[in-house]
Amino acid sequence: MITRLLLKNFRQYRGTHEVVFQPGLNLIQGSNDAGKSTLFHAICFALFNYTPVLGAATQPLITQGELFTEVIVEFTALATGELYRLTRRREGGRRGSTQFSLEKRVGDHWETVVSTAKGSKEIDLRRELLGILKFDKRAFLNAVYSQQKEFVRLVRGGVEVKKEIDALLGMTIASNAALCFKELSKEVDEKIAKEESLRKLLDEQVKTRNTYIDSIRRQAQEIMEVRSKLAEAGLKLASVKKVHDEILTVKRSIDGLKAAITQMEKAFLRLQQAKEGLEGFIEEYGSKESLLTLLKSEQDRFHTTEEELKRVEGEISRLRSALDGFRKSLGYVEQTLKERLDVSSKTTCPKCGQPVDPLIVRAEVEKLEKQWKDLKNELDKGLEEERKLEAKRRSLVEAKQAISERLSSLRRDVENIEKLEGEVKRYQVEFEALKAGLEDRVKEVEEVRAKASFKLMNYKPQIASPLLKAPPRDVDLLESAYKRIEEEVIREKGVWEERLNSSRRSLESKLNEQRSNIKLLKDLLGRIKETQAELAKIGRYKVAKEGFMRIQLAYRELEEALKSQLLNLLAIKTYFWYTRLVGEAKYVGLRINPESYELEVQPLGFPEPQPVKSFSGGGIETVFALAMRFALAEILGLRDFLLFDEPTDAADTKNRDAIVNVMHEASQFFNQILLITHHGVGVEVAAHVINVSYDSARKSSLIEVEA
Template identity: 25%
Template structure:
C-alpha cells in the first residue's frame, strides 16, 4: 500500500511537493494539465524507473535531477521508502535507494533495484497490465488484455515452470536416450548372455567357498572361547589355592603361638574364660582397696582438722575451751596434738601402701584385658581361616569339575592365528565377489536395455501429456474463478445478469457473454464503450482479488469515456471494491466534480 509520495523537479512540479495516502479511495482531483497523471507516473518511476509508462522528459528543469520518494507498506506489514532520481544531459543518469523505515527512521536496505525484489517482487508486468492503467488506456486495455490473457494467467500462476519441466525432459533425457541407443553396440559394459552366466556361476562358487570359510572360522571362534574359559578357570583355581595356603599359614602361626595345643579353639575359649574370671576377682580387690583408701583418707582429714584447731587454740593465748568453757591444761593439749600427728603419719604410710596395691591391681587388670583381646583376635582369625579354607576348597572342587567337563583344546594363540588366516581368506574372497558383482551390476544386456529405453520414452511422453493436462486444468479452474467474479460484479453494477462467459480455445480476441433470460450470445463488439471500460476494470479487480497480494489499484481518469449514467455505476462499483475489501487501496485521478461526489473518497488531493 502506498503511504506517501514526494517529488522535486518532476515534470510539472518544479518545487518540492509531498502527498500522503491511506487505505480506501484516494482521489487526485484537478483540471487538465494540473499534474494528476504526472503524480501517478512518479509512483511508477519510483518502482521501475523511466520507460514507456513515463511520457516525455520527466525533469522540469533538465539541468537538475528529478527526485521521487515513495513510502509503502509491504505485504508483510513492514514500512519501506524508495528514493529514485533521474537526470539526462549527455547520457541518462538514474539512482535508486531503498530504505527500511523503523520508528520513522531510515535504515539502508539496498541501492540495487534488483535487491528490492526481495521486498515488493518483480511485478512490473503485473503492475503495468493490471494495477496501473493510464489515461486513455483503460478502454484499450480490454483488447490488449484479451490477447494476452493466457500469458498473464500463466505468469500469475507460474505455469512456465511446467513448460520448463517439459522442455527439460525433451532436451536432456530424450537426447541421452537417443545417444545411448546409437552407442549401445560400442559400450564395453554390454555382456553376452554366456558371459553373464559364466560370471554368475563363478559368483555362486565364490559364495559357497566364503560360506565354508565362515563356518570354519565360527568353529575356531568357539574353540578359542573354550580355551579362554579354561585359561580363566585355571587361573582362578591357582588364585584360590594361594588363598587356601595363606589361611593355612595363619592357622599354623596361631598354633605355634600357643605351643600346638590340642583342641586349640576349646583351649582358647577356656583361656578367655579363666582370664575373665581373674579380671573380675581383680575388680573386686580393686573395689575393696578403694573403699579402705577412702576410709583412711577420711580419718586423716579428721585428725588434721583437730591438729589445726589445737594449734589455733594455742596461738590465741587463752586457757578456756571455747566449747565447754572450762580450763584446759596446755601440756594435755601438746600431748594430744603429738598423738594426733603420729596417727596421721601412720595413716599416710598405710595410704601409700594402699596406693601401691591399687596401682598393682590396675596394671594386672590392663595386662589381663590386653591378653583377653589378643586371644579373642587369635580365636577370630583361627575360626575365620578354618571357615574360608572350607569355602575355598568347595569352590576349587567346583572349578575342577568344570575344567574336567571341558573338551581338550589347543592354546589361545593357536586359535587366534587360525582365525586371522581365515579372515584374510574371507577378505580376499569378498574382493573377488565384489569385483564380479560390480561387473554384473554395471553390465547391460542389449535387448533388455533397448526395451528399457523404449519404456522410458513412452513414460516421458506420458509425463508430458500429464503435465499439459494439469496445466490446462489449473488454467481452467482459475478462469472459472475469474468468470465467477465477473458475473458477480457485473450483476452488481448492471441491471442484467450474466448466465455464462466463454473464451475461445486460444483465449484470444473472442470473449462472448450469454445473459440470463436470453439465448443470444453477445461478444465485445456489441458492448458499449462504458461496458467495455467497466468490464476491463472488473477483470483486473478479479485478477487482483484471486492472484495478487498487492491489493492496490491505480487508475488515471477512469471516467473519461463514460456517460453520466455509467459514471454513477462506476462510482458505486469502485466504492464497493473498497467496502467489500476486494482491494485495499484505489488511487485514481479525475477532473469530474460529479464523479468525485459520487465516489465518496476517503481522501481528496486537490491539484490546481
C-alpha cells in the same frame, strides 16, 4: 498502502511537490494534460525504474532545464504495518544512471534495507519489494496499475494478454513442466539414435584392444632380451674399468717417479747456478775476507772524513757569527759618521739645539772614519776566510758522498755473497732430499707393478709384459709401455660403453613404446567402459522415454484442467465484480475464450456469449475491463492498493456513478484505491480529493488537496 509521494523535477512537476494519500478511495482530478497520470508514472518509476510512456528511458523524465529528478514513495506493508520509504534519483546527462535507496522506519529513524550507495543492484530492490508488497512488475502493470488508454487491453485477449494472464495465474507451471519433459524426450531420442553407431564403435574398440595386448606381450619379450645384453655389456665394461683403474695406478706411480726425477734435475740446476753466482762475486775481491777488510777500511775513512767535516762546519759557524758582529759595528759607525757630517755644516745641533764646535766635530769625524776603515778591513779578512772554509767543506762533503756510495756498493756485495751462500746450502739440502726420495719412487713403481701384474697379465699378456718388465728407472720405456696398454684399454672400454649405451637406448625406446601402448590400452579400456556404459544408458533411456511420454500426457491434462479451473475462476470473479459495478445487470453470463483469452459476454436473449468488444453503449467494455482488474487483484491477493487511470471515460453517467460507488466500497476490501477522474466525478464518496492543475507562468503542474 501508499502514504506519501514526493516529486522533485519529475516531468512537468518543476521543483518539489508532495502528495499525502489516505486509506480508502483517493480521488485525483483535474483538466486534461494537467499532470494527473504523471503521479502514477512517478510511482511506477520509483518502484521499477520504468514508466508506461517512456519504458526504461529515464533521462527524459527530468524536467526541462533542471539537473536531476527524484521521486520518494512512502508505503506500509499490509501484512506487518511497517512503514517503508523508497527513493529513486536520476542525475542529468545521457549516460547517467538512476540511484535508489529503500529504507525502513525503525523507531524514530530510518534504516537502509538496500541502496546503490552500498553496492545493491536493481534485482536486490525487486526482491525486497516482492517480499513487502507481494507483487512484481508484471503483476503491477496488469493487476495493480490500470493505465489510461490501456484499460480494455486485458478483455480483448491476444497472444501477449494470454502470456501475461498465464504467468500471473501460474498456468505456465504445467506447460513449462510438460515442455521440459518434451525436451528430455528429444534428448533421449537423440541418445537412442546413437545405439547402432555405439555398437559398431565397441566392436572396433575390442579389436584394437586385442592388437594392443599382442603388441605389449611381444615388446615384453624383446625387453627381456635387451636387458640380458645390457647386463652382459655392463659386466664387460666393469671388468675393463677395473683393468683401467690398475693401469691408472701404475701411471700415477710412473708420473710420480718422472716428477721426482724432474724435481731433482731442477734442484741440481739451481744449486749449480747459485754456486756460479757466488764464485762470480768473490772473484772480483779474491775472497770474502778481502771484501770484508776493504769494507772496514772504507768505513774508517768515512768516519775520519765525517769528523773533519764537522770541525770545518764548526769553524764556519763561529766565523759567520763574528762577521755578523763586524757588520753591526760597521753599520753603527756609518750611521754615526753620517749624523756628525750633517751637524758639521750647521751652527746649532738640530736635535738638542746646542751650539756646534766645528773643531770638535771635525775631530770626531776623523776618529769615526778611522774606526770605519779598521772595521772594514777586519770584515774583508773574515769574508776571505769564510770562502776558504766553505770550499774545504764542499770538498769534504763530496768525499763523504763518494765514500758512502762505495760503502753501499761493498755492503750490497757482502749481502749478495751471504745470500748466495745461503741458497747454495739450501739447494744442496734440497738436492740431497730429492735424491733420497727418488729411491722411494723407484720402490713404489716396483710395488705397484707387482700388485697389478696379475690383472694385467690375465687381461692381455702380450701388451702387459713390456710394462711389467721395463727397468724401474727407465721412465721413457715405462711410459711407452704404459701408453700402449692404455690405448688398448681405452679402445676396448669405448667399444663396451657404446654397446652398453646402445643397449640402454634400445631398452629405453622399447620401454617407451611399451608404455605408450599400455597408456593407449588403458585409455582404450576406459573408452570401452564408457561405450558400454553409454549402451547401458540407452537401455535405461528406452525405458525412461515411455515414462516421459506418460508424464507429458499427464502434464497436458493437468494444464488443461488448471487452465479451465483458473479461467473459470477468473470469469466467475469478473462477473461478480461486474454485477457490483453496474446498477442493472444486462448480461447473464460471461466466459474467457480458452484459446484467445478474449472476454466473451452473454446479453439477455442471446444463446451464446459474444466478444465484449462487439457491444457498444454505456462503456460496457470498460466496465468489464474494470471488473476483470478487480477479479485479478482479488485472485492474486493484491489487497494493499490499486491504481486506476480514468477508467470511467467511456462509461455513461449511470454506469460511471455505479463504478465510482463500487470503487468506494472496494476500497474497504482493497484497503486503498487511487482513482484519476474528470472534475466532480466521485467527490461525494471519496475519502481524499487531490486537485491537479498546470501553471503556465511557473511552467509546472501543481497539486492542491481539497479540504
